[in-house]
Amino acid sequence: MKLLFWFFIALNISAFGQDYQRVDAILTMYPDSFESPEKLSKFISRDFVSEEDKVRAIYTWIIQNIAYNPDEYKKFDYKFSNYRERNEKDEKLRNNIIQRTIKTGQAVCEGYAMLFERLCELQGIKNYLVRGDIKSNFSDIGRPFKRIHMWNVATIDGKPYLFDATWGAGKYNEKFIKDPTYFYYKTPPELFIKTHYPDMFEDAFLNNTITKEQFAAMPLIIKRELLPTDIESPTSGLLFEEEYYDEILFSIKNINPAKISYSYGDQVVPIKSVEREADRIKFNVPLIIGAKILLIYIDEKPTLGYKIN
Template sequence: MKFVALLFIFLNASAAAQDFQKVDAILTMYPDSFENPEKLSRFITRDFVSEEEKVRAIYTWIIQNVAYDPDEYKKFDYKFSNYRERNEKDEKLRANIIQRTIQTGRAVCEGYAMLFEKLCELQGIKNYLVRGDIKSNFSDIGRPFKRIHMWNVASIDGKPYLFDSTWGAGKYNEKFIKDPTYFYYKTPPELFIKTHYPDMPEDALLEETITKEQFAALPLIIEKNLSPTDIELPSKGLLFEDEYFDEILFAIKNVNPEKISYSYGTEKIPINDIERGADRIKFNVPLLIGAKILLIYFDGKPALGYKIN
């Protein structure tokens, strides 16, 4: 399952309200590899008591010590002649992926997610793997659903939360760029759905689920605190030239950047006429005929991306 670096995304580490300084400090003294997950689990059992601290320790060790490496795809190809043999090999494959991830510190998304799952299991923490799709580049806007990524749902004190230690570890752009973040630790479902759509919609943990087609139609929502419901206009990521005269109207809730600019793939152009309301902003972007992409910036940072037909 391919891990694609988020286009232009700049995410600062954001932790839950709980103070995790003690957990993070202890984790800096752990080895950067282990012979097996059981040995790492024993460290965690020794040092932490609450489920919250244990899950934080699991996530932190993984994002600090595992690098994304697409060559890992080649390590575990296998063939089978019947479903029984497939199931046996699947279980063996899972164990081998976990073992290789914790020993070598290299993995693709399966390694990250399966190691997270195994460590939670060893701590008696209810969790499961989630397969699904991602939205990280302009080419993802409007395409059919694909099962190309894996992440986790884990319960802390009886409540389920979303985790993606693959994306939490850093970015991949021809090489792995280590950039640990806690944005993908207990990510609010309304923000996680911007970039992740599960094979089973209930695993999105949303009160009101959206369909695969609705997810595909979303623009790239890069501003970390924006949810899909905040984007009133244009709410879909694919813009058609013949639907506009000479300008594209934007209406966005719950943000109020000091500066807004746009780019059709070249220079950034500032927008001076911004209507600011109590809970939303409105502005227009001149339509450029023949352009293929449109990027909106808030205070100089990419915030929204659209494809144009």
């Protein structure tokens, strides 16, 4: 699906502390294309034993060798006259998408996710596809729910984990920029929910329910370690001018940066007065009438995004 997450900074190491050096080193010796997922799967079976290593190998090969290309949408349009025909065509379409993805090295989110799913199947690893919505741009704040993206759940040693190889492969903004990251490998649910909302909430793997409307209203939380619960004010990503006098009060927990600044456009303005407590910061941003977006920077990096009405 449309991949425009220009401000999400890629990490080129394992995001959550596990050592995968051996797996990643072996994957550097793999071919960059295969005739079929079965042939790639044979390499993985030869080199790895544990479910953890096999899933790591699957994710690594995909993010290193598949480029996002929106033109792939045009390759697989189809029509059907009844549900039986649809189901038959769905399976044929799935197989065609997988074959094209692995042979050409190009895909949209369906190609990434279906190839990940098929490789897991071939390794006997329980997994399934998830459709849902994403939040990656200012225009996503406040809009109705859309099923516009696809990602994966895979079970490793009896526990389900979240994966998004599409976002793990790089960035797309008019062209694909390869920038592999493992942030979207076994992403903790409380971080994944900032940008991904599943069609069925049970696939979020969260204890506390977040509705589609709540997800839509959230600000863009760009700093990867920052949780939605860390944002105490404003909690809504939609700011209405009539609700503020001349300043917007911000309160953020579990953060103590050296520098804070903001931008309503191109110019970044430092904030000189910051109230610091043991586990939170508070500061005010002057309201500019007529502005459409507000971006908060923490230590000179984009951290929070708001849309102004």
